[in-house]
Amino acid sequence: MATGGRPLRIWAVSDGRAGIEAQALGLAEAVARLRPAHIATRRIGWRAGLGRLPWRLIPPAARAGDPIEPPWPDIWIGAGRATLPLSTRMLEWAEGKTFVVQTQDPKAPLERFDLVVPPEHDGLIGPNVFPILGAPNRISPEKLAIERARFAERIDPLPRPRVAVIVGGRSKAHDLPRQAALAIAGRIAAGVEAAGGSILLSFTRRTPQAAREAMTAALAHLPGIIWDETGENPYFAFLAAADAILVTEDSTNLATDAAATGVPLFTISIPGHSAKLSRFQEALRARGIARPYVGDLTGEAYEPLAETDRAARELLRRYDGSP
Template sequence: MLAKIAPSDPLLPVNSSCWVLTDGKIGDEVQCLGIAEALGVAPELRHVAPRRAYAWAMPYGPIDPQEGPERPGSPLAAPFPDIAIAAGRRAVPYLCALKRLSRGATFTVFIKDPYWNRRRLDLIVVPEHDRLRGENIFAPLTPANRLHGWRLAAARDAADSAIACLPRPRVALILGGTSQHHHFEPKDIAAVAAIAVQITEAGYGLMVTPSRRTPAALLDAVATALAGRPQAENIFFWRGEGRNPYVAILAQADAIIVTGDSVNMVGEAVATGAPVHVYEPSGGHPKISTYLARLEALGAIRRWQGKLEDWHYPPVNATPDIAREIARRYGDFRSRGR
């Protein structure tokens, strides 16, 4: 299936073919698609679905033989692409297998640390706060995303009617959730709910959107805190039903409050150029702290201190840089006759 990609100035030779190879996880796929869009190509989406025993061993084990290139519906069925962009640990063996099956002709790009067969891949894109470095490593500040300037501009010009009616300033409240390193204790849930109330009481338009990881307790607490308030007409609360208005919410936001459990969500917020306030839930990790500190030093974010602040900074989005680096290295790859 071909991904629907808006036109962009191509960085690759005309008619270059591209696969996006993942197990379907939205966070991985979004990064790969964002890069493909920045490259100016419409990739073919290939989803891997190894059986449990094989998935358990990944990224170190082999591909599932039932998804071998000769099997019907295989994610590795020929013809092979010029470039393959992959993400997620289950995709690692498949990307390595593709490199072998194409006899080295496919330029392979992996997003984040594959932890295995690093030298067999042509390019690995890891965040700057990850300490992995090497000849085939590119380390941008923020993860890739699909929040290109043209997409944000379109969302600003054609706002959803439920959002367009909100008063300005409009504040986006982006809710993350439990992760390997962060969790929302009762005090965090109460704090986030209080932030939502504070924004509405100040007369701002409030746009609330959760992620797939947002715990029900957090979502319910925010909803309960906002229920029946006199400013109800100033609130847009998306709870997962229907089309996801995430891009529209970010594009329409005059300020953003995002929970600091997700590197990706913070990276998407700073791509807008709107002031980004980060509320850090319980837990943490040194790498994420380093990432937030870098963005704070650039003036893109501020830690939540109990009130909205206003400041300006150029949007921070590493996706075009990642695409240019892939295009440069792919050009070198082709010039060597690969």
């Protein structure tokens, strides 16, 4: 597709939730690292609870949120089920002049997209499907360096090894009740104390409040930083500064982000089970990227995971019409 030499216009479309929006924005930013582009975010909602219906039954006129109207972008990158009533119609609306990309498994006819970028563990196949290990993210070496520098004054004095701990929690398949959180905190504290290091702890929106409070109290005696969600978010700086990273097993995004650093990565088991996430964890172990946390924080470095960049190269190859 030709643009007349101007920068690409890319829309990163989602419902605005951090983990979902990061997939669309991450892939858009990776494309922009390869070719000049202007990126605009579009956040989508649906009136009267219609977003809970199957995408076929949601009338586009019931949309809330940012404007979705011409002029259409050169590349549309949608993430999450909230975008499907629009993503599935964009090829028709734009008369084929917009290259339509969807992350995750859309559970919609694949011919409604130019490219689908799902995680490998979804098992989705098709001529326009490009599976990756994990999910698209916003991490690059440059971003890690910038974020690391922004928080250097607070992080640099901390004793090493610096252990980043990223905690998820409640999802369809997992939960993190208070007692489980306390037990996990105890194992983390023992490992950090044995290593003589410090902790860089960040929770997510899915961490139950009781678990958050319990872990904060149990780990507050350690040197380090426990982000209380006030001030600027140090999440990327924590990853960039870490000598080891611990993530709970309930999230593809968290493990994918951590794997982009190349530092030893350990997964923490929490109550619940997901067959898909188990396949993802197995793939990380098979590639020497991650292993279960058993108290030892030593591990081997590995080539940082750069699946978002790989997907961006494939996106542009297909956008350009290469065979």
